[in-house]
Amino acid sequence: MSDPTTEAMAAGPSVARPPALDLTIATRESRLALWQAEHVRAALQAQGHRVTLLGMTTRGDQILDRALSKVGGKGLFVKELEVAMAEGRADLAVHSLKDVPMELPEGFVLACVMAREDPRDAWVSPHAAGLEELPAGAVIGTSSLRRVVLLRAALARLGRDDVRIEPLRGNLDTRLRKLDEGQYQAIVLAAAGLRRLGLHARIRRVFEPSEMLPAAGQGALGIEIPTGRPALAAALAPLAHWPTWLAVAAERAVSRALGGSCSVPLAAHATWVGTPPAQAAHAGRLRLEAAWGDAEGAQPLLRTTVEADVADVAQAQALGQRAAQALIHQGARIAPAPSDDPLPDRAG
Numbered sequence: 001m002s003d004p005t006t007e008a009m010a011a012g013p014s015v016a017r018p019p020a021l022d023l024t025i026a027t028r029e030s031r032l033a034l035w036q037a038e039h040v041r042a043a044l045q046a047q048g049h050r051v052t053l054l055g056m057t058t059r060g061d062q063i064l065d066r067a068l069s070k071v072g073g074k075g076l077f078v079k080e081l082e083v084a085m086a087e088g089r090a091d092l093a094v095h096s097l098k099d100v101p102m103e104l105p106e107g108f109v110l111a112c113v114m115a116r117e118d119p120r121d122a123w124v125s126p127h128a129a130g131l132e133e134l135p136a137g138a139v140i141g142t143s144s145l146r147r148v149v150l151l152r153a154a155l156a157r158l159g160r161d162d163v164r165i166e167p168l169r170g171n172l173d174t175r176l177r178k179l180d181e182g183q184y185q186a187i188v189l190a191a192a193g194l195r196r197l198g199l200h201a202r203i204r205r206v207f208e209p210s211e212m213l214p215a216a217g218q219g220a221l222g223i224e225i226p227t228g229r230p231a232l233a234a235a236l237a238p239l240a241h242w243p244t245w246l247a248v249a250a251e252r253a254v255s256r257a258l259g260g261s262c263s264v265p266l267a268a269h270a271t272w273v274g275t276p277p278a279q280a281a282h283a284g285r286l287r288l289e290a291a292w293g294d295a296e297g298a299q300p301l302l303r304t305t306v307e308a309d310v311a312d313v314a315q316a317q318a319l320g321q322r323a324a325q326a327l328i329h330q331g332a333r334i335a336p337a338p339s340d341d342p343l344p345d346r347a348g
């Protein structure tokens with residue numbers, strides 16, 4: 001019935017559809033992670049593949065009582081999924097690229113980056129349409145140093161030294177619940193997650209990148225696979241969105257060059273000037289804005305904007321390195337490389 005040869009012929013001689021595969025997606029079990037895994041499942045099924053999901057809980061999901069910047073950061077959400085792939089229990093993992101460490105561990109590659117959702121940060125509050133409307137003594141919740149530093153600067157401009165910013169962790173539903181319970185008067189989080197879960201009605205306003213520069217990769221999905229799986233890589237190729245891939249390659253290169261992690265406030269956001277390149281090897285004009293701050297968040301962020309014609313990932317990364325160099329020139333420091341496994345599995 002589903003003889004791939006016959007299908008390829010029916011589609012015409014120039015469309016060589018890769019053979020249908022049986023694929024397993026390793027996924028975290030938060031609502032957002034499951035939405036993202038289902039999104040990829042649907043895209044792969046549309047290509048004729050059979051797809052099952054393997055749900056699992058990661059260390060990052062379990063540790064909810066400490067700020068991410070204190071417990072080892074991004075890798076926490078990814079490791080168990082990689083173990084499942086290494087053991088052959090899963091073929092691919094879908095990640096919010098923002099949570100994917102700059103260097104993937106040996107044996108894994110980023111097979112594809114999909115089209116980006118809204119990359120901006122969102123303001124959610126039943127009390128205020130924006131910072132300026134916050135009631136006296138209000139508490140804003142957010143989980144990222146980048147947002148803390150940018151919010152602090154905006155509050156200082158408004159002369160609002162009565163407003164406090166407090167850590168906020170947990171998955172999207174947990175964060176919204178804490179807001180609704182009154183622990184915070186407003187929270188700031190990625191618009192992409194809210195939109196994906198159909199929670200866009202909760203967004204009172206979005207911050208333009210000029211007000212709150214997004215994190216590298218925010219809003220983009222990446223698919224990670226084990227290296228040395230050419231048929232799998234070929235099956236994922238149709239899911240790639242080339243303009244997003246190049247943009248996030250530039251953004252992630254800034255973080256990589258500065259040793260980025262959740263422990264330093266770092267932002268990087270790339271946009272196409274004019275028409276984005278439709279496909280690989282076509283050039284477009286990429287503009288990259290980046291910002292860096294010290295871990296204490298004591299000073300306002302250093303900022304730079306660079307742009308170049310970009311036609312491949314290497315050129316996009318070169319643009320990111322240029323932005324990082326410009327920030328280093330202004331005084332940004334390269335963070336020491338984090339230890340491999342800041343929270344070993346048997347830590348207790």
Ligand SMILES: NCc1[nH]cc(CCC(=O)O)c1CC(=O)O
Binds near residue numbers: 188189190193218220
């Ligand atoms: N750090 C957690 C995380 N990882 C990805 C998203 C949202 C979706 C995205 O950026 O793709 C979020 C929530 C948030 O930052 O508010």
